[in-house]
Amino acid sequence: MLEACGLVKSVGRGRAHRRVLHGVDLAVAPGELVAVLGRSGSGKSTLLHLLGGLDRPEEGTISVAGESLVGVTERALTRIRLRHIGFVFQSFQLVEELSGRENVLLPTRLAGAPPGGTARAQSLISGLGVEQVGEHLPHELSGGEQQRFAIARALVNEPDLVLADEPTGNLDASAAADLLGLLRAITEQGRAVVMVTHEHDVAAAADRVLEMADGRLA
Amino acid sequence: MSALWRDARAGLRRHRGRVLLSAAGIALGAAMLSTATVVGFGLNTGFARSARAADLPDVIARFEEEPIGLVRRRISALPDLAAYSFRLELTNAPLYTGGHSSKQGVVELMGGGRRGYALLAGHDLSSRFGDVVVEQGVARAWGLHLGSSIGLGRLSGLRVTGIAQSPDDVAYPLAAPRVYLSRAALEARFGAEGERRVNVAEIWLRNRSLLNEVLVQARASSFGIRGLRLVTRDGVKVLLDQAAGIVIALLVALSVIALLTAAVMLAASARAEVQRRLVGIGVRRAVGASRAHIALAQTVEAALVAVPAGAVGVAAGTLAASGPSDRLLQTINELPPGGALVLPLLACWLLTAAIPVLASAWPALRASRRQPIELMRGAELRAPGRRRLPHRAAARLQALLPRLPMLGARLVAARRVRLVATVTVLGVSVAFILLMLALASELGTLENDPSALGKRYQLTASLPASATRRVRRLKDVAAASPRYEVQAADAFSLGETIDVIAYPGDHTVFEAPPLVTGSRLRGPGQVEVGDGLAQVLGLSIGSTLAIEMPSGREARYRVAGIVDSLQHDGRVVYVSASSLLAVEPTASEQIAVRLTAGTEPSTVSAELTAIGAAPAAAGAAIGKGHGLIEALTGILRAVAIVDGLVCLYALIQALVITARERRATIAVLRASGASAGAVRLLLTGAALAVLAPAAVLGGLLERIVLGPAMARLAVDYATLELSAGRGELALVLAGLCLLGAIAVLWVARDATRRPIVGELAG
Numbered sequence: 009m010l011e012a013c014g015l016v017k018s019v020g021r022g023r024a025h026r027r028v029l030h031g032v033d034l035a036v037a038p039g040e041l042v043a044v045l046g047r048s049g050s051g052k053s054t055l056l057h058l059l060g061g062l063d064r065p066e067e068g069t070i071s072v073a074g075e076s077l078v079g080v081t082e083r084a085l086t087r088i089r090l091r092h093i094g095f096v097f098q099s100f101q102l103v104e105e106l107s108g109r110e111n112v113l114l115p116t117r118l119a120g121a122p123p124g125g126t127a128r129a130q131s132l133i134s135g136l137g138v139e140q141v142g143e144h145l146p147h148e149l150s151g152g153e154q155q156r157f158a159i160a161r162a163l164v165n166e167p168d169l170v171l172a173d174e175p176t177g178n179l180d181a182s183a184a185a186d187l188l189g190l191l192r193a194i195t196e197q198g199r200a201v202v203m204v205t206h207e208h209d210v211a212a213a214a215d216r217v218l219e220m221a222d223g224r225l226a
Numbered sequence: 227m228s229a230l231w232r233d234a235r236a237g238l239r240r241h242r243g244r245v246l247l248s249a250a251g252i253a254l255g256a257a258m259l260s261t262a263t264v265v266g267f268g269l270n271t272g273f274a275r276s277a278r279a280a281d282l283p284d285v286i287a288r289f290e291e292e293p294i295g296l297v298r299r300r301i302s303a304l305p306d307l308a309a310y311s312f313r314l315e316l317t318n319a320p321l322y323t324g325g326h327s328s329k330q331g332v333v334e335l336m337g338g339g340r341r342g343y344a345l346l347a348g349h350d351l352s353s354r355f356g357d358v359v360v361e362q363g364v365a366r367a368w369g370l371h372l373g374s375s376i377g378l379g380r381l382s383g384l385r386v387t388g389i390a391q392s393p394d395d396v397a398y399p400l401a402a403p404r405v406y407l408s409r410a411a412l413e414a415r416f417g418a419e420g421e422r423r424v425n426v427a428e429i430w431l432r433n434r435s436l437l438n439e440v441l442v443q444a445r446a447s448s449f450g451i452r453g454l455r456l457v458t459r460d461g462v463k464v465l466l467d468q469a470a471g472i473v474i475a476l477l478v479a480l481s482v483i484a485l486l487t488a489a490v491m492l493a494a495s496a497r498a499e500v501q502r503r504l505v506g507i508g509v510r511r512a513v514g515a516s517r518a519h520i521a522l523a524q525t526v527e528a529a530l531v532a533v534p535a536g537a538v539g540v541a542a543g544t545l546a547a548s549g550p551s552d553r554l555l556q557t558i559n560e561l562p563p564g565g566a567l568v569l570p571l572l573a574c575w576l577l578t579a580a581i582p583v584l585a586s587a588w589p590a591l592r593a594s595r596r597q598p599i600e601l602m603r604g605a606e607l608r609a610p611g612r613r614r615l616p617h618r619a620a621a622r623l624q625a626l627l628p629r630l631p632m633l634g635a636r637l638v639a640a641r642r643v644r645l646v647a648t649v650t651v652l653g654v655s656v657a658f659i660l661l662m663l664a665l666a667s668e669l670g671t672l673e674n675d676p677s678a679l680g681k682r683y684q685l686t687a688s689l690p691a692s693a694t695r696r697v698r699r700l701k702d703v704a705a706a707s708p709r710y711e712v713q714a715a716d717a718f719s720l721g722e723t724i725d726v727i728a729y730p731g732d733h734t735v736f737e738a739p740p741l742v743t744g745s746r747l748r749g750p751g752q753v754e755v756g757d758g759l760a761q762v763l764g765l766s767i768g769s770t771l772a773i774e775m776p777s778g779r780e781a782r783y784r785v786a787g788i789v790d791s792l793q794h795d796g797r798v799v800y801v802s803a804s805s806l807l808a809v810e811p812t813a814s815e816q817i818a819v820r821l822t823a824g825t826e827p828s829t830v831s832a833e834l835t836a837i838g839a840a841p842a843a844a845g846a847a848i849g850k851g852h853g854l855i856e857a858l859t860g861i862l863r864a865v866a867i868v869d870g871l872v873c874l875y876a877l878i879q880a881l882v883i884t885a886r887e888r889r890a891t892i893a894v895l896r897a898s899g900a901s902a903g904a905v906r907l908l909l910t911g912a913a914l915a916v917l918a919p920a921a922v923l924g925g926l927l928e929r930i931v932l933g934p935a936m937a938r939l940a941v942d943y944a945t946l947e948l949s950a951g952r953g954e955l956a957l958v959l960a961g962l963c964l965l966g967a968i969a970v971l972w973v974a975r976d977a978t979r980r981p982i983v984g985e986l987a988g
Contacts, residue, residue, distance in 0.1 A: 057983045062897055062982045063982075083902075086901045086902075087901075089896075091899070097894070097986065101890055101894045103633070103637075104640075106636070114898065115899060118900050120901075121899070161898070165898075
């Protein structure tokens with residue numbers, strides 16, 4: 009599902025130049041939940057951004073569902089994100105003017121999105137148990153509810169790969185446990201999930217834990 | 227201080243794009259304000275400045291040619307005299323140069339003493355024969371310069387030694403071409419015949435406040451002087467001030483809009499910027515920075531942008547407006563303000579620099595009042611309005627707009643106060659652009675269409691009244707009537723000249739200027755008075771108007787109605803032909819010819835020529851005022867362009883602020899697979915949310931408020947229909963769409979070029 013090979017990425021210029029990733033290799037199979045564990049500044053978020061096509065590596069190759077993310081146009085990258093990748097962000101990133109349901113529907117309204125989005129959104133909202141609060145605005149929702157809508161939004165276009173950046177960072181222990189259950193459920197549908205976290209307890213829920221230190225995966 | 231300076235410079239370096247946009251807004255506001263200042267100040271002070279430079283007399287007395295001794299005796303008996311001088315004014319003189327000529331030239335044969343004109347170039351008349359001073363309008367239109375040759379009848383090869391300007395009349399081609407010659411030089415060359423005769427006396431008083439007393443005595447002691455008409459310096463000024471008032475009012479209103487737009491947009495931008503920096507401000511406060519330091523840092527940063535941008539804007543506005551303004555002043559024979567503009571422009575600069583500085587410092591000062599810990603959590607300056615749209619309204623909007631544009635509209639609508647402010651400034655700008663288009667259209671009508679004067683006839687034929695029946699029989703002639711016109715004078719007041727027009731029957735068949743009040747004239751003792759004259763003489767329905775005819779006889783009429791008329795600035799009266807011919811049997815006559823609908827005037831002109839008449843097209847209101855119209859149109863065009871740029875700026879700024887505040891939302895969309903086109907759609911919705919209500923507001927404002935208000939201002943001159951028509955509305959809507967498209971493309975380009983990762987981090 010996901011194959012990344014020899015990823016190199018630097019940040020800063022001149023004296024501030026710093027290499028963040030030193031030739032990272034990673035392969036994730038369909039239905040696999042992989043956790044990338046590391047301390048702050050270890051490069052795990054940078055890796056996630058490269059895997060999701062939000063940023064481009066200086067060296068190396070990445071392919072998602074058989075499509076290369078390297079050396080392609082911005083338009084092609086946009087299409088791959090729309091069709092194959094879903095993101096779950098630490099701070100949920102729900103649009104504050106839209107209700108939870110409307111936030112889930114947002115990616116389905118983009119040109120090129122697979123048809124049947126409304127039904128899928130409804131099914132996801134029901135499946136995640138937030139139907140009762142579907143019309144609430146984000147600030148009217150609990151952290152756990154917001155994260156469920158964020159997950160529904162990531163899944164609504166049926167991506168092959170779900171990338172989660174510190175998904176439990178803003179949740180209490182109970183909500184975090186629920187969320188990990190949800191990620192596990194996603195993999196059972198045959199999707200690959202990569203989450204980055206700095207919490208060992210969270211990483212322990214994954215099928216495979218890769219530790220990142222100084223820009224290298226171990 | 228160095229810390230403040232460092233903070234401010236760092237802030238500017240980090241956000242060059244935003245700094246440039248703010249600078250553009252300030253520059254636009256400053257350009258608009260300085261444009262208005264250049265034109266308004268020039269017009270407002272032009273007469274006083276030019277009258278001073280020209281040493282314009284307090285009273286100009288015109289009369290029929292009289293011996294200079296008689297006139298001198300009458301004038302020297304007046305009280306409080308400072309000086310006086312005499313001229314002989316010859317009209318309808320043939321003037322010619324290599325490529326230009328006029329048979330309506332005015333030649334002023336100057337005696338000694340004060341002149342009453344300012345020399346713009348060259349030197350004044352000397353006793354040497356062959357020297358001539360020409361009025362600046364003639365010099366400009368005919369390409370004359372010092373040393374050029376000009377001919378006057380049989381006197382060819384006169385040499386231009388000076389170019390003069392006198393604000394007692396408008397310049398050529400609005401008025402007849404005017405030249406000045408030394409009478410002494412002419413008499414030395416050709417000899418003098420008996421006592422000198424003069425027909426113009428210029429009088430300067432020691433104390434201008436005694437003018438009325440002097441005028442009363444002048445009229446009382448004017449026996450023996452025929453056809454006396456007195457024109458005062460204040461009388462000339464009233465006319466010019468009325469015309470300038472409209473332009474000044476328009477420009478002041480437009481500059482207020484520009485300032486308001488700049489202030490609202492810059493304040494919104496500053497607020498958003500401070501919001502973005504709250505954490506930084508909190509950290510500074512936490513480590514001991516004072517509130518004053520926070521506010522001052524923002525002030526210095528804003529000043530570093532506003533001061534140079536304001537200067538650039540003021541310079542650009544001055545450069546853009548100076549040319550048209552100077553041309554406008556030239557056409558009314560007034561001097562440009564020159565160095566006197568420095569102080570007003572300096573004030574413009576300070577104002578346009580102060581507004582953004584204050585708009586930036588205030589939110590920073592407010593933010594610094596908050597607890598540092600609250601700021602470091604990134605608390606909003608004020609909690610945003612997160613109220614949901616009512617379900618029904620949301621459903622309706624959802625049905626109207628596709629989803630992404632709908633989201634864009636909702637993002638903009640989330641900041642309601644800002645949305646209202648933006649819509650208001652855009653709406654007012656749109657209203658003024660519509661008003662200017664309507665005004666330009668009306669000016670075109672006035673220039674080209676005689677019916678704007680209330681004239682219903684299309685041609686005149688120089689035939690005696692007895693030929694009327696013959697003209698009526700011509701094909702395509704709907705009506706024909708003798709038309710009499712004389713130039714008379716007000717017998718009581720300031721010596722205003724009046725066009726007296728008369729028809730044997732109902733004049734409204736041929737000329738029907740709109741009736742403002744009262745009724746049409748119904749008998750020989752009644753008169754319809756132009757509103758310009760009514761205002762100057764304080765006439766109302768039932769007043770008595772005494773007119774002194776060219777023959778010297780006086781006629782008295784009761785005012786039956788007051789009409790809107792542009793002819794001769796509204797100094798026109800309509801009387802019955804019988805009453806006019808009773809006192810002025812030699813009144814000039816011609817036949818007014820009204821054509822059947824759809825007839826080309828050229829067809830009937832040919833028929834009239836065939837019967838020996840010299841046909842002429844009925845004149846439009848300002849047919850001779852092409853130069854004036856051109857200058858006014860130039861100013862309107864310059865202002866409209868700046869106003870359009872203000873709209874563009876407001877729109878871009880509104881979208882930029884929205885995109886800046888919602889960069890995380892846009893980043894989430896892009897991370898979810900939104901293309902650049904999708905971002906453009908989102909911003910299109912945001913632009914529509916601002917533009918659609920602004921267009922409606924602008925249209926209503928123009929139709930209900932501005933158009934009628936401007937028409938009221940212009941009511942002294944004409945009945946103007948200043949409601950924008952379909953064409954103007956379509957043009958403005960197309961312009962708004964274009965501006966919207968430019969703004970969307972501009973902002974979307976910037977938003978989609980930013981790295982998603984950075985934008986997600988906020």
